[in-house]
Amino acid sequence: KAGVTQTPRYLIKTRGQQVTLSCSPISGHRSVSWYQQTPGQGLQFLFEYFSETQRNKGNFPGRFSGRQFSNSRSEMNVSTLELGDSALYLCASSLGRGNSEQFFGPGTRLTVL
């Protein structure tokens, strides 16, 4: 089975721009979760989608949004980028139950200048 894929792997943007990141889950997985990883804050949960519905959301401003398509692929969008949004963005897919292990993609490294 193919693993979780994320595109692009690297992005450089400037403040004020917006960005869209993409995640393709493992075949058969209907849940996709997104995380932000920074040296200062560690790994923080952004949101989770299951069957095209957002089921859970972390404590991030509304500039961070996401969606999921009928094929379970997911995108996250960050608008009006700030320097502090520079981070590794990881997505993970799972079967969607609490005890389900999450399988992570390699991440998208976003740098905001």
Added chain:
Amino acid sequence: AQSVTQLGSHVSVSEGALVLLRCNYSSSVPPYLFWYVQYPNQGLQLLLKYTSAATLVKGINGFEAEFKKSETSFHLTKPSAHMSDAAEYFCALNAGGTSYGKLTFGQGTILTVHP
């Protein structure tokens, strides 16, 4: 609210020595617990998970962890460290119920293995 605390941001061991990475959790409900490993410039790889079956959980690459409810701990161990074990390790918790897809992570422990 749930939280995970990893004691020791850096752990250094010699090759062949015991690896012990500490994780304590706080949860108002019985949690599901996970250990992940991250190599540089990569995503997270699952080592093992605890889901209320056996308290001693065996994972990949010779790692295991023991769930101790009385101590609210889920420490990760490996009897003999290899150079290839050098990486960052994360303990994570899911509180089940409506905590869909949400993992709460500890701050991570960087493991260094000396020859």
